[in-house]
Amino acid sequence: MRQLQYNEALNEALIEEMTRDEKVILIGEDVGAYGGVFKVSKGLLERFGPERIRDTPICESAIIGTATGAALMGMRPVAEISFIDFILLAMDQIGNHVAKIMQIAPGLLELPMVIRTEGGVGGGIGCQHSQSLEALFAHLPGLKIVMPSTPYDAKGLLKTAIRDNTPVMCIENKKLYALKGPVPEEEYFVPIGKADVKREGKDITIIATSFMVHEALKAAEALEKDGISAEVVDPRTLVPLDVDTLVASVKKTARALVVHEAVERCGIGAEISAVLNEKAYDYLDGPVLRHAGLNVSLPQNWHLEPVCIPSADSIREKVKSILG
Amino acid sequence: MRQLQYNEALNEALIEEMTRDEKVILIGEDVGAYGGVFKVSKGLLERFGPERIRDTPICESAIIGTATGAALMGMRPVAEISFIDFILLAMDQIGNHVAKIMQIAPGLLELPMVIRTEGGVGGGIGCQHSQSLEALFAHLPGLKIVMPSTPYDAKGLLKTAIRDNTPVMCIENKKLYALKGPVPEEEYFVPIGKADVKREGKDITIIATSFMVHEALKAAEALEKDGISAEVVDPRTLVPLDVDTLVASVKKTARALVVHEAVERCGIGAEISAVLNEKAYDYLDGPVLRHAGLNVSLPQNWHLEPVCIPSADSIREKVKSILG
Amino acid sequence: MVNAKELLTVAKSLPVDPELFRGLFRQILEVRLFEEETIQLFHSAKIIGYLHPSIGNEAAEVGATAGLAKADIIFPTHRGHGFFVARGASFEKLMAELMGKEAGYCKGRSGDLHMVAPEVGIMQVQGILGSQLPQAVGTGVAHQCQKNGRVTLCAFGDGAAGNGTFHESLNLASIWKLPVVFFCVNNGWAASFPFTKSTSAATNAIRAVGYSMPGYDVDGTDVWQVYCTVKEAAERARAGGGPSLIQANTVRWRGHDPSDTAPYRPKEELETWDLHDPVRIARKQALDRKLLSEADIEKLKGEIGKKIAQAVEWGLAQALPARADYLAEVSGKF
């Protein structure tokens, strides 16, 4: 099958949806001539013109608010916040408005909008450009959250998100944009709310998100040499979480480890751990454990990054310590 | 012992600390002549004057930023955000700055500031005035978080917070301000990071926060009639969490239920559940369960509020279903 | 240093249209009587939760609405019942919503603070001050993309004007030349904080200079002046001339809400109420211009009073949303 980079796959999703429906517009910083900080909107300005591809000044709160207003009037805006760290400036618009508008006006309003952003540690760019803040949004009812880990999922989930009539956050990862993977030529969609078993196994379930899916897969590969068969499940959607798939996997393996880049405390791993304890306690042979980012503000120092987040090696160690 | 209201106890803490140390100043909306939305700063303007009691325009982000800058110059500001919902406007200042400034300049900077705010459902004032967002802050390393449930704890924790040399968030609850309780005349402090067993019991540990401590206590009272002895533990501090006290209680009871007003998904209950599974799995006779706010945006309708948050009755039911 | 007056734009004043003026007077009266009723209902706990009555802002809200076309969009403030009334929203559904009833505009989920009435082009009230500004900008983007000839009026208070969204929104609207009218209702107070302390600008309107848009400072108790100003700004916006900023000055006569006795307020201010009472002012204008007689006004009052009484009665008779239904509807959904 054709191989595309993750950012190319996202770009294709945007082009297809914008071509199909002129209500889809893009709003964000440097999304125009520059093609987006991570090149996801490359070529879009030339193709769709400045009315639909809107380069903005530096005003994250207004970017989200503008997308919200446009959506309320029947457009289908995609707002880009180039680093998830900046999204804290728009937290009121997202948490108090995007998430809530439809719920408190039931049946009266639709808010078909997508917020694209990215997170993750990489390249030594420090604590205001490397966070993974998805858990904050999971705590604000009214937002769907997708976190694609492959080019295939990225394109399929973004297309589904754009067609959804409720707000969806699409959280990408800076280390994934250059990743290549198979993407079909023909149109397809990835459903929101469906986890994906990225690797089958029987001794332990590693539930990993975003870039950590790949580290978990590498770890699983290595664990094979240790005689351990690890299943790797990628939730893909954090809200709504596909609890059934997670429980089914744990039923089989009786052990679970949740892996993510976000800091551990109150991360999505806490929620997954709590849910599995509630729903799969009887199938478990031990506690659901977490292996996540250190509870610290990342230094702007490439050399110290490996101390702060999990890697294939550390996942392997952790699994061995659980099963050993 | 002398009885004070929760807001009176907080007021006294401010008066004592401001009298003792002129570096302590107060910044917020309506904190001056009006005495604060919940009357915590009553009489302070008259006492300390407008240079130290600063009424601001409506600019939550600048309120926190201003407190931050003042703290960096050696002041000890207390910033008030009258409803925690508004704090989303200041999320960048808190998450990207207050939490991080000291960590990335180790040993170079001190940030002795307190952010006072409140949460909780009550009075039918809707989804932008009733949230309990403490978990968001727990996910941002670098912030201490206290959540006093009694007048005694409120005064003692706020005084400790003001003297702390790192940022502390003090999250109060709108239903608690009028609550009366014993507060000694002589000076005292409540340590940050120390949970409090509000009621001893042996069949189950109910870990409850803020206003829910009182609902849990009522439930425990009622459960006695059902032949169930419930221990009620109030963490008081969410960060750092007093894991030892929680584990000690669970060791005794073998069962745990976490209760809070915040929505369940990715709430502090998830973290507590995950931590107890990690640290006390072997002492547990069943999964740690959560009983928390519904994953919904609260309607501005007093009549529907009981559907959305736990109460003494619903806690009692839940405990009975666990032990029954 | 700078003479603020010179930086402001003054709208061309239009000759008073008798028919229109009578309609505006009627609406002003409707808002006043509606609000006097809501305050009673609040005190008797029939209206629950929040209530932010428009008393003092009647002329500003009615005049601004009249300056727009029917298809135009309005973002009201949290103190914005006047916009709903002026747009002809159903008194029944308004009352029912304020009472938290299932038959209200939003099934009793929005109340005073989050009401929305798409059927009359009114967007959701936001309880976070100033958050509506960028949303209004977004509707302007939609109008521009859809070439639908619509304009958005975005109301906000003098207090809300302190929020950073003011800056971001005016800037965006100006660079994109969006059809948005920013309408600041300065009623002198933001809760306990007076306008005069909240900013060093004589009027927010002069901030328009920084966004290369016209800034108007108008007497918000004079319905015709507000009407002419909003009409001029809306027509400019519709013609592609971009946004404007209007500050309409009014007086918040009562407390911030019905439970606020406003002890912080200087006594003298209360004594000047007559000078700033929009109903009294519009009444005098109508009488002076011989557009209405005393008798006409009494008759109007009677009619409106009856309409409101009926709406109240209807609202009271409606059912609260059933808790079990609500739970079933929302649980597991978000």
Next chain:
Amino acid sequence: MVNAKELLTVAKSLPVDPELFRGLFRQILEVRLFEEETIQLFHSAKIIGYLHPSIGNEAAEVGATAGLAKADIIFPTHRGHGFFVARGASFEKLMAELMGKEAGYCKGRSGDLHMVAPEVGIMQVQGILGSQLPQAVGTGVAHQCQKNGRVTLCAFGDGAAGNGTFHESLNLASIWKLPVVFFCVNNGWAASFPFTKSTSAATNAIRAVGYSMPGYDVDGTDVWQVYCTVKEAAERARAGGGPSLIQANTVRWRGHDPSDTAPYRPKEELETWDLHDPVRIARKQALDRKLLSEADIEKLKGEIGKKIAQAVEWGLAQALPARADYLAEVSGKF
């Protein structure tokens, strides 16, 4: 509509002080040579992560720093090495920090984007554009409470000026008459977005009108003009006259950072670089005024080059923070 020029304040121009000017020239050269070195170090991966060189802003940063007293506080932008250099920060510790070494200003934890040097009164660089403005206001509050006679200069870019913090901060500073100088370095670009598209205001300086403070628009490549303007604003602030807003216009000659080739930039702009090169301009001024000879300048270059080379060598020889130590130090702490 409004003549922007008339709204601006122009600083009294002071006669050039030869000694001071020579010092400023030296600093400008230091910044340039320092940055040319950091760019090389970035390309050879000795400086890691981010790098935002001050090239083009040398005169603005040096002139502004000179306009302040020693005890005054500076909030630099993310492109602010010039402030550190002008304040006499240690080249060694700067280089070491940029290289992520334990001996750097912040133990290699802050790098380019979060550097701070309290020993020379420089506050932490923030990577979130515009977030430093309210923090600067807070230092102004502290100065006022402590009656310490200090002033804060808060730098921010033309891009950062779009953030709502601009509005909230200028408003607060003006109502409290705080000793703060807001210093907008407009280098024409915010990453790929040109200043001219980012706002409809001819200059941010005219926005000062909306906050009743003086607004200055100065040539940021003319060190003396910047110096005179900041000095005037700082002295007003120190005397209790409140804040000012200055826009200093420069040109960002290179890309946003060393890896940006700036394909979005019109070719013509590059051709005008000579007209906007602060080093060339200051050099000509020094020569024309006979404050320095060509030989003096060559000698200076040699001296500075050596100082920088030593700092680089020192930095390269320093140790990276040990991972295990770091882990031990931070784990369980936050």
